[in-house]
Amino acid sequence: MTRKRHQKSGSGNGIGKIFMILGVMFLIASFTVGCDDSILEGVADDDSFEAKLEEARIALDKGEYAKAVDLLTALDNENPGNATIQQYLSNAYAGLAGLDTFNLLMTIEALDDSNNSGSIDMMGLILGDSNGLITASQLQSKLENLENAIHTLEGISSPNNDHKVQLGLLAVAHISLTLGNIVLEDQGGTSVTLTEDALASRYSSGQPAEFSNVSPATLNTSGLTADLGYVGEAVIALDSISSQDNDLSQDFSQFQSDIDNDGDGSVSESNLETYINNQIRD
Incomplete structure (x- = not known):
């Protein structure tokens, strides 16, 4: 079967628009880390x-993410439930993973211009090298x-739209890396290229993807199911604050159906095999 692709129109296809707008919102949210002192209102008065x-x-701001993790982890332990600390700590973990908002927007724009807006390509070329290659140790x-970034945001008891958008971006990256991890365990090797x-080149009609030998921990179907929910919540959050009509929800539904290809609202081993065999492999 051939992979169904969106036709590009305007600034890009449906999934490209999702990532573009999610990226812009994440950039705005992250910008407050360095520039908005008002976010500190309501936290402890202790100097x-x-x-x-x-x-x-x-x-x-300096990209010293390991230092930021140490500082914010200590603050989080001393001030449990503080949403500001939790969002910053999530940003720091995302930075350690290589999810930089500036590079994210540049990559999305480049992929959109090159008529190649696949979600795997987008995150692979951000988190991997210039070809999307990631070694097994880097991937882990x-x-x-x-x-860690996702779990930290999950701890926010009353997430706002910025939190939901950030969580959606992290979920997209997590889906991409998890798929790479599955293929790497299934096929072997010391690296995987996330495009x-x-x-597609790792499988063929004579040897389709079949993941029965992949460990449940690597498949992580419960985590992928949660990821899809977070992406959906991010799109809904964007729709709720958008000043103009858009079809982001419809675009997301297409992306969601690529993974949840039996439409039952969850991700299974069979869904992942079908995604590789029918959605990616031409």
């Missing part, structure tokens, strides 16, 4: 707390940091 939080913000490290063409 040492504010000094530590400011030190963490500076570390984030990035997955761990992305999962649609590269993943």
Whole structure:
């Protein structure tokens, strides 16, 4: 079967528009890390707390993500349930995974201009090298940091739209890396290239994707199911704050159906096999 692709119109296809607008919103949310002091309103008045939080913000601005994680983890332990700290800590973990908002927007624009807006390509070329290649050890490290970033945001009791958009972006990256991890365990090797063409080249009509030998931990179907929900919530959040009509919800439904290809609202081993065999492989 051939993979069904969106036809490009205007600034890009449906999934491209989703990532573009999600990226813009994530950039706006992340911009507050370095520039908006009002976000500190309502936190503790203790000078040492504010000094530590400011030190963490500076570390984030400089891309010193490991330092930011250490500072913010300590603050989170001392101030459990503080949404500002949790969002910053999630940003720091995402930075360790290589999810930089500036590079994200540049990559999305480049892929859109090149008529190649596949979701795997987008995240692969951001999180991997210039060809989307990621070594097995890098992939595991990035997955761990992305999962930490997601779990940190999940701890926010009353997430706002910025939190939901950020969580949706992290979920897209997590889906992409998880698929790469599955293919790497299934096929073996020391690296994987996260582009649609590269993943397709690992399988053929005579040897289709079949993941019965992949461990449940690597398949992580429950995590992927949650990821799809987070992407959906991000799109709904964007729709709710958009000043103009758009078809983002419809575009997301197409992306969701590519993974949840039996429409039952969850991700299974069979869904992932079908995605590789029918959606990616020409």
